[in-house]
Amino acid sequence: MTAPPTASKPTHIAIVMDGNGRWAGRRHRPRSFGHRAGQKAVRAAIEFCLRQGIGALTLFAFSSENWKRPEEEVGALMQLFLRALEKEVDELHEHGVRIDFIGDLAAFAPELRTRMAESAAKTAANAALRLNIAVNYGGRWDIVQAARRAAVEAAAGRLDPERLDEAALAPFFCLADLPPVDLFIRTGGEQRISNFLLWQTAYSELYFTDVLWPDVDAGVLEQALDAFARRDRRFGQTPSQARRAG
Ligand code: FPP
Numbered sequence: 001m002t003a004p005p006t007a008s009k010p011t012h013i014a015i016v017m018d019g020n021g022r023w024a025g026r027r028h029r030p031r032s033f034g035h036r037a038g039q040k041a042v043r044a045a046i047e048f049c050l051r052q053g054i055g056a057l058t059l060f061a062f063s064s065e066n067w068k069r070p071e072e073e074v075g076a077l078m079q080l081f082l083r084a085l086e087k088e089v090d091e092l093h094e095h096g097v098r099i100d101f102i103g104d105l106a107a108f109a110p111e112l113r114t115r116m117a118e119s120a121a122k123t124a125a126n127a128a129l130r131l132n133i134a135v136n137y138g139g140r141w142d143i144v145q146a147a148r149r150a151a152v153e154a155a156a157g158r159l160d161p162e163r164l165d166e167a168a169l170a171p172f173f174c175l176a177d178l179p180p181v182d183l184f185i186r187t188g189g190e191q192r193i194s195n196f197l198l199w200q201t202a203y204s205e206l207y208f209t210d211v212l213w214p215d216v217d218a219g220v221l222e223q224a225l226d227a228f229a230r231r232d233r234r235f236g237q238t239p240s241q242a243r244r245a246g
Contacts (some may be wrong), residue, residue, distance in 0.1 A: 008229040010182035012056040014197055014204070015045065019188030019212030032076035037214035039084055048221045049129050050095055056130040056178050060196050064104065064138035078112060081135070085115045089122065096128030102174040103137030104145075132175060139198030146172035146199070173199050180204070183228045187213045187220075205231045 017038055024034030042059065049057045062077060092099060101116045108116075116135075149172045153159035159168065170176055174197075181197055184204040191208045193201065207224045234242040 007182075009052065009225065010054060010205075010228055011179050012058070012181050013049065013054055013183045013185065013224075014058040014060070014181040014201065016060045016184075016186040016188075016194060016196055017041065017213040017216075018186060018190060020214060022188065023212040023214045030076075031073050032080070034214060035073075035077055035080055039080065041213050041216040042084075043088070044217050045221060046092070046097065046129065046131060048218050050097070051218075052225070054129070056132065056175075058102075058132040058134060058175065058181065058197065060134045060137065060194075062103070062135040062137070063195060064136050064141055065195065067107075067136075078109065082112055082115060085112075085119050089119045092131070093123050093126065096126045097123060098126040098128075098130050099123045100130065100132045101135055102132055102142075103135045104141060105136065107136050130178060132178075134196070137174070138195045139193070140195055142174050142197070143199060145174075170199075175200055183207060183224065185209070185221075185224050187211050187216055203233070203235055205233065 020034035020038040021031040022034070023037060024031050027033070045057060045059070048054075061081065066077075067074060089099065099119045101120060105113055105116060146169060150159060150164060150169055154161045154164070181201045181204040184193070184196075184201050185207045186192070186194075187209050189208075189210040189212075191206075205228055207227050209220060209224070211220050232239065232242070
């Protein structure tokens with residue numbers, strides 16, 4: 001396998017936006033207050049990527065495990081997503097942002113699903129930034145849906161199971177049309193992947209910060225980019241091989 005070229009700037013960033021609840025708790029406010037504040041940080045991250053010329057940003061907005069949260073919090077998050085789509089899509093469209101949603105969308109209310117589909121359709125031709133919002137997403141779910149789709153192709157005789165290798169399976173994953181994630185950021189102090197993009201982060205650089213998501217601004221993201229630029233990405237090769245490939 002040839003190593004992908006190394007670059008000092010990521011082309012694809014993925015973020016686990018953690019810490020909204022704690023941010024609200026410190027202010028003696030309900031968790032939903034933290035999620036609303038988190039929306040501002042989402043805007044800051046999008047503006048940052050547009051300014052930096054980063055091609056793709058994938059945000060973990062709602063995991064398949066988040067349904068276990070109190071009904072009131074889940075309801076508030078759904079309302080927030082709906083309002084955000086109503087409020088922000090036109091401006092994102094003007095800035096050339098293409099919005100996409102990944103995850104098991106069938107679980108959402110029809111109104112929200114329609115909004116998601118409309119936002120994706122409206123912005124489909126934009127190319128300044130690809131913004132992927134992961135909702136009811138889980139990395140294991142993604143692996144299962146990719147395997148299921150490959151199995152359907154095999155059963156129909158369009159794919160030879162004996163030839164199923166990484167390259168043949170890759171197109172069935174979410175985000176298959178994008179480069180893999182270069183930089184994986186998690187805010188809020190925890191250092192884990194929490195079933196986010198598992199396949200797509202095989203060679204990502206991981207960056208963890210204690211900053212709670214609502215406090216994230218361009219300065220915090222700048223620090224993540226600085227850390228990324230100092231990483232030595234070798235993709236399994238020796239340092240001298242990787243230098244030659246880069
Ligand atoms: C994790 O923090 C955050 C979430 C589960 C929701 C993320 C949602 C937003 C940032 C709102 C805006 C998003 C969009 C796409 C419009 P947490 O609640 O687990 O925080 P904690 O770890 O402090 O409890």
